[in-house]
Amino acid sequence: MTRAHAPIPAPVEAAAAIPAATAPPGLSPAVAIAVATAMVVAISVIDIVTGFEVRIGVLYLAPVSLVTWGAGRGWGFALALASTAAWTASAVVLPGFAHRGLALWDGVVLGATLVLFVELQSRLARALEHSDERFLRVLEGIDAAVYVIDNAGAMRYANRQLSRLVGEAATPTVETIAAHFTVQGERSGGAARPADWDDGTELANRSGDRRYVVQARDIPWVDRRRARLMVLTDVTARHVAQELQRNHQEAMHRTARVVALTEAASGVAHELNQPLEAIVGYNAACIRLIEQGGDLAQVRQAMEKCRAQAVRAGGILRQLRELTRRRTPEFAACNLNTKVRNALAWLEHELERAHVVVELDLAPDLPEVQADRILVEQVVVNLVQNAVDAMRDLPVTYRRLTIRTATEAGGTPCVRVTDRGPGIPAEVEDRLYTSFFTTKKGGLGLGLSICRSIVEMHGGHIGHGPGEHGGASFHFTIPAGGR
Incomplete structure (x- = not known):
């Protein structure tokens, strides 16, 4: 009779020898070889004793897999051949096959299966090793400092860049990291332990000449326990810029x-x-x-x-x-209506001398904003002065300036300054907010550029368009409540 066996996998291209894989936890390569050899002997003895009543030839995969994983590809092939020899010897000696050739053929099939299994497992182990190696090379090659801390606060991994930063030849500890870096910025009074640093935390080294930003993520570690991945990126150049x-x-x-x-x-x-x-x-x-x-x-x-x-x-x-x-800049709660009135009070004499009539249309329920009062007044002063300059060549009776405040969609306060001058030429619209660009004789070309930088610093927006009665209309918004 013949033994049942699984289909044989397709041939796999032979691979170069690879280093012995890491032994299973708790087993050295020598122990793995000894245990696997004992398992082969035990399976062979049981096979002979039972007289093929219990078909356990497939169990040879267990010791072959153990020794391949624990001692390497060469030992896997050796034990595969030994297992094949043991099985074939028992099949030839004991009755069970009608023809001896069938027993030898079944042994060849088993041997080929075990050899291919060793090759596949070896390639898998090599692929895992190469994957780990590539991963480690990436982590060791980047400029950022990378480390992993488990929930107990123990250091699980640290790359070389972190060791260079803290000056440790061996793996840095949590204590050395905490001693080397201090939290900066708005979170300076926050967590001092490295495991508690949040995503976006800013750090400085002990000398204070380098700045870093933290990227933190919770990840599952190799044993499926939760751990915290921390990446410290040097942002000194960006900070200086x-x-x-x-x-x-x-x-x-x-x-x-x-x-x-x-x-x-x-x-x-x-x-x-x-x-x-x-x-x-x-x-x-x-x-x-x-x-x-x-x-x-x-x-x-x-x-x-x-x-x-x-x-x-x-x-x-x-x-x-x-x-x-x-x-x-000092940000405090203020009302844009008050800033408009303060700017007009400052320009009162200039407006009188230019014979400009100002029409105010201020919303009584305008929300307060968090802003620097001097800088916001400067924006209004610049826009009003530009409007006055645009109307100097008009007849006195046409020199009218309108300032409106309103609340736009979403509750955003808006200030709009409209003149009745000649308007904005189409060829200069794209350059209005460019530094040192001006259409005024003797002007510096900084007014609108500075207005834009101030407004954007407050989280707002500045824009322009045609006025209702000709001329130009400039407007800016600042978010209600804060930036």
Whole structure:
């Protein structure tokens, strides 16, 4: 009789020798060889004792698989041949086949099956090793520092870049990572343990000259336990570029404020002249009252008025200093209607001198915004000054400026400044917000560029279009409540 057997897999191209695979957990290669050999002997003995009543030849796959995985491809082939020899010997010696040739043929089939099984398992092991090797080479080759921490806070993996950053020859520990980096920015008072750093956390090294950003993800580790993958990317160059950009924008903002003050110098002189003349007048009155022996109550009243005018002059000077000094943006709740009125008060003398009539249409229920009051007023000042310049060649009766505030869809406050000038030529529309581009004689070309940078810094948008009665209409929005 013949033994049943599984179909033989298609031939597989021979592969070069590969290193011995890693033994199963708890078994060294030597132990794997010994255990597999003992299993072959046991299966062979059982096969002989049962006289083929129990067909267990397929069990030879177990020791062959064990030794292939634990000791490598060569030992797998050796044990496959040994298993085939043991099975064939028992089949030839014991009755069970009508012809000895059938027994030999069944042995050949079993041997071929075991050999192909060894080859397939070896290729699988090699593919896994190569996959791990490629993965590790990628992790070791990138500039980012990568490490894995399990839920117990133990370090499971760290690449070489992390070791270079913390100066550790061996695998860095959680303690060395925590000692080397400090949390920066808005989360500086947050978690100090590396395992607790959230995605987007900013870090600095101990010397403070390098900046990093954290990318954190929860992942299943090799034993299916949860672990946390942490990637620290060096963003020092980006941080420096952002700082330079902020300094550049701040310099542009200061330049624009100085230019605006220069253009409104006569208005500033007028504003200061009034309280100074009043102070001179009140002082003269006080001297006259004292010389004439007047009522001290009148002298005190004149001195109080003199003091009030001095305070007013000091307020004007403080406003000048605040507009021109180097400052960090300070965001606070404010109303855009108030900013419009403050800007118009600052430009009052210039508007009078240009004979421009201002029409206000301010929404009474405009939501408050989180904004820097000086910078927002600067946007309104720039837009109003541009509108005034656009109408200088018009007859006086046509010089009308409209400022409207409204709440757009989504509750976003909007300010719109509309003039009746000649409008915006089509050929310059695409360059309006470009730095140093201007159509005004003697202009610097910074006004609209700075307006855009300020508005976008607040998370808003600036745009333009034709006015209702000709001219141009510029508008900007700032999100209600904050950026």
